[in-house]
Amino acid sequence: MNTNLRVAICGAGIGGLTLALALSRFPNIDVSIYESAQALAEIGAGIGVFPRVWRVIQKLGLDEDLLKTFAGGRQEGPVVNWVFRKSNQAEGEEFFSLVAEGSVVFLHRPDYQKTIINHLPDRIQTYTSKRLVSYTQSSGGPPLAVQLCFADGTTASCDILVGADGLKSSVRAGVLRERAQDVKDLKAEAELRYSLEPVWAGTNAYRALISVDKLRERAPGHRLLSATAGIMYLGKSAHILAYRISEGRMINFVAFVSKHELENTEYDGPWMSIINRGADPEAFKNAFSAFEGWEEDVQAMIDCIVNPIDWAIHTVLPMSSFISGQVVLLGDAAHAMTPHQGSGAGQAVEDAYILATVLGQISSREDIQRALSVYDAVRRPFALEVMERSRRNGRYLQLTFDLPGLLPTQVGSEDSQKLELLEESERKEKLAEIGAALGKNWGWAWNTSLDGAVQEALRLMEQYGGKEEGQDE
Template structure:
């Protein structure tokens, strides 16, 4: 009989944050290096409980889900159930009758975020290694290549690891420590302006947009409204837009209504980032919009108001053995439905690199440099594209900036502008429909193998 070989653990990886990005990265590590990389997850909450509701996956992300073997289970909990991918319909709706703009072919898989999180966690062998109520305050880089990193938590406890992956969101403690250290190093060289710029990257900034989020039980809707609401829509108007799509097996419609304040981007948002709102407040913002949109807004259950913040473009996602992933690295506006997707793409590249046989503590810097080289430019381009898509939804682009709120509501605009807008949206979102991300994994492996040859 063959003798079983126990592969020694080559790396101990600590993941900060058990959101979608952290869980998917852990699952990818489990797939690629089940025996050679040890994973611990530290979560600040007392249990797995996602705030928020809807999240979407496009074909390029669905390819990764299929790679993990989760496709069938995810279809069971998607907004369309076993029907699979749904189209995305765009209309101009800030007038009494909605105007069709364009429709993307079936490619969207919508979910309730909490359902996704529970499913991912259930497949995680390291589920019992998730430590709750562990809020990271800072970490310390090792004194030598062989020493561990030291993690410090708010409760006064500490832990150690070889590699630290910050999946801790837009207010990331990993990013704060990383960029404070970078700033201190630059300041020690006398580069005071650059040090100040680096420190400023610790703080997210307001996009100028707020979002009213709410859920609508399909049992509360008449059939004519439900027929439309079961198909994902982005309905657009001057300075505002609404997104709605089915989640939880089609039993709930997720509704998000955005309001943009012109000139407010980068200013300080006054008030809590998340707070309660009233249905009447949201209705007032969208008075005069088409009947379907108005009905869905009026049917929102206990809506909440979110200020939409983003992270500035970072000059690196890596310092030493610490890495940023997902919103910690590139929190973006949600206008391309790609925030969670970009975290998943980060995770695939990083897990593939860390699992490679050639990657050890000694060769780790080359692997992390490849991660930064591949993922940072791409994800930051998606950040820019999300802002640009939002500007299109709010009718600020392609000549629509010259149309006033009143003119838009009255239909006083050139009808060929609708065609121009539709073509612009198709071009802007073309990339999300292309499921070719595995090519990036092959590219990363090729770069790594060329450095270790």
């Protein structure tokens, strides 16, 4: 290439920033990030990073800095990462421990974002207050620049546009419209209708950070004060996850309340709002009413919450392609999923790493579409599989044991309502089945690595005539 490849990343969330960092290894690629917010600032909540994604973070050189904020200290080998309790009763019962190969690293999102930003070299251009509203590209013929239009009336151009603009992605809208026009088949048109707007997962998440000191004062014997693992408190159609972040000073608390029968419908209300406990005690009470009568650990945490964020969980229905011409989607823009495997951000990181790997192999602008096709072929099936597994986890975490195909015992859905009515030994057996199903459904996150996908991407690039493996790195 006579001139550097110009990559524009729309969105500076975890996916966009990780891509920028991964691309910065390639001197022949110029990167510009366009972020709609006035400043690069993440909403302050926690994320859990599983071993598979942690290995990518190590490759990007972020691990040492991130570990400074992780109270537990990371271990290799078998580690109890999550403890599961049936908590919708006065005395909860622990029924399963999730043992993974290596620790899940619990991070505060702003810490993660700050760490990536600190590692970005100066040559990465970052523009804030730049909301992309649309783009245009020529269809067919030799690769031409993609034109970007922003809400402030300005424009820019690039060789490749990456839509890392999250759940409500503008770039996804463009990709779907182009595909409906280009492909002109019923499937593409149907996809335009059903994947354009995110759908409600039937679940609301109430998120809060709780000060460990405050919790200690309220409940000196609370399990989280001494736990090294995260704890899940489970019940019918509701559950809570809680773990320590920020050197152990804070607890990341998320309570999920579901109406599974409303999955994939339109949500009636704001997708995100803050519940002000002082000003609107009724709204607070309603939000947490599903947890009345649950064990004391749960009551203590709810007592310590001040202004939780009510987050209506939305997903994007599976798409048949993440690319259109020289435009590509990653992260939530491509495959927003439920948070029940703690993997949405992790999948954005994997997308970013593979996309950077294939773009780093490009030696001519003629290779762009092939590189994007390889990314789509390698990443899309995997991310969509994780999305489905996450959905299933959401059912297990709310004590459903009637999902076909995964559990040894097949029982009717009406039976799952009756967990409470079972004899103790039978109930324990059912809970053990749920634990086993969770472990099996989640195992990919620590039993597999991204290395196979990287090799596959490089093999496909070579097969299509890209550079030799490792060149440019």
